[in-house]
Amino acid sequence: AAGVIQSPRHLIKEKRETATLKCYPIPRHDTVYWYQQGPGQDPQFLISFYEKMQSDKGSIPDRFSAQQFSDYHSELNMSSLELGDSALYFCASSLVYEQYFGPGTRLTVT
Amino acid sequence: KNEVEQSPQNLTAQEGEFITINCSYSVGISALHWLQQHPGGGIVSLFMLSSGKKKHGRLIATINIQEKHSSLHITASHPRDSAVYICAVAGTSGSRLTFGEGTQLTVNP
Numbered sequence: 001a002a003g004v005i006q007s008p009r010h011l012i013k014e015k016r017e018t019a020t021l022k023c024y025p026i027p028r029h030d031t032v033y034w035y036q037q038g039p040g041q042d043p044q045f046l047i048s049f050y051e052k053m054q055s056d057k058g059s060i061p062d063r064f065s066a067q068q069f070s071d072y073h074s075e076l077n078m079s080s081l082e083l084g085d086s087a088l089y090f091c092a093s094s095l096v097y098e099q100y101f102g103p104g105t106r107l108t109v110t
Numbered sequence: 111k112n113e114v115e116q117s118p119q120n121l122t123a124q125e126g127e128f129i130t131i132n133c134s135y136s137v138g139i140s141a142l143h144w145l146q147q148h149p150g151g152g153i154v155s156l157f158m159l160s161s162g163k164k165k166h167g168r169l170i171a172t173i174n175i176q177e178k179h180s181s182l183h184i185t186a187s188h189p190r191d192s193a194v195y196i197c198a199v200a201g202t203s204g205s206r207l208t209f210g211e212g213t214q215l216t217v218n219p
Contacts, residue, residue, distance in 0.1 A: 033206065037151070042196065042209040056206050088151045097141055097205065101153040 002026055004093050004102035012108045013081050021076040021105045025093030031055070032074040033099060034066060037088040049074055081109045113137050114210040116197050122216045129184040131213045133197030136178065143207060144171050144182045145196040153196075156182070187217045 005024040013019050025032050031050045035043040045058035049068035060066070063081075068074045072093075078085060086109045092099040114135045123129050133142070144156040157164050157171040159180065164171050168187075173180040184191055194214050198207040 031205070035207070042211050043153075043198075043207075045206040045208070048206060058206060090153060092207075094205070097200070098155065098158040099143070099205075099207065100155060101145070103152045106151065 004091060004100055006089075006091055006102040006105050008105060009103065010106050010108075012110065014110055015081055015083060017081050017109075019078045019081060019107060021078070021089050021091075021107070023074045023076070023091030023093075023102060025072050025074070025091075026095075026100055029093035029095045029100070030072060031094045032068055032072070033092045033094070034060075034074070034076050035090045035092070037090065037104075038084075039087070043090060046076070078107075083109050085109050112211070113208050114197055114199055116195075116210040116213050118213060119211065120214045120216075122218065123187050125188060125217055125219050127187050127217075129187050129191075129215065129217075131182045131195050131197075131215070133180045133182070133210055134178060135180075135197075135199050137199065137208075138202045139178075139199040140202050140205070141200045142173055142180050143198045143200070144180075145198060147194040147196060147212070149193075156195075184215075189217045189219050192216050 033048040034046040037043040046060040048056045052068045066076045088104045090104045092101045141160045146154045159173040168185045170183040194212040196212045197210040
């Protein structure tokens, strides 16, 4: 069965650079969630989209933006990267309630 | 006080033992999730519960809505069960997940 796809799986950037993370939900899933998991921390909700509209917003910095496209994939854009942005970024997709997680993108900011 | 609390934080067991991980939450929820995270980070959804009990293979998850408590049980534990187990809840006002701090389970052969 198709799963949630995230790309890239690993990304190394320098401070003040920008990064774009992509999430491809399970086919027919209309909702995408983004979570950030810092080293040794539990995941924190960033933002979610339902039918291409932002549905909820959590602790997402103003330097980050995200959107969901007509094919339901989502992109998380991160600018002016800081060392503290180094984390594992998960997306999850759902159709009704259960969320299915992607493998994550590990971002390292040096 | 965190909205979602798990216990224990760390658990070491011998192969074959029966394991219980507990989760308590302090907010109203629409659903509770049990997740498994292996080294390297990938998260796998084990169960989603809104009432009662679910069983999948050697894993059993229960929830008591009145007491705001859920348990994850692993029967006949195996070293491949070693992972971090995370309890996460979806609130009544939306479906974003709030995560517990996880339980690091190590099963020794």
